[in-house]
Amino acid sequence: MTTKVIKAIIEKASDGGYGIYCPDLEEISLYGYGLTETEAKENLQENLEMFIDESENENIINALNKGDISFDYQYDISGFFKTYNFFNISELAKRIGINPSLMRRYKQGITLASKDQKKKIEQEIHILAKELCAVQF
Structure with a gap:
């Protein structure tokens, strides 16, 4: 099996x-x-x-x-931001091009993001992760 x-x-x-x-x-x-x-x-x-x-x-x-x-x-978006709570939601929203107030509602689970919005957020987080991987000190 x-x-x-x-x-x-x-x-x-x-x-x-x-x-x-x-x-x-x-x-x-x-x-x-x-x-x-x-x-x-x-x-x-x-x-x-x-x-x-x-x-x-x-x-x-x-x-x-x-x-x-x-x-x-x-x-889901609320679970992601609960686990990775170090993100500044307002700044991330601005980077993605989403209203910061709306992004906070997604984070709190008050409002559910559309499929397109979820994809937009996910794609930008992946781009951010690639940028962070390239950081050197």
Whole structure:
């Protein structure tokens, strides 16, 4: 059996912790939560194991590939900025060409960015990362 890769989205939880959900597994509600990103990932794995151990539904067990799953962790914008909280959101927004107030709402999870906006933010962060890799002191 080959390992099934499941997309897992890391987001900022409403209480300030981290939440992880699997959009491809909405029908079984596989989630993780923790005060840290590591705790949330561990909780997601524990919940996966619990589903497998306790489920009598063969469809659920098959959907979970009998537990042989690898998670492809991705961030939503609020989760990214929670993890990488050293960014000056207003300055990054100006660099990207996004209204700083709107970018702060994305960061807080108040407003969800469109697909195009997410791509624009992601591309600029990748450009910034390449620039930082070239820095020498």
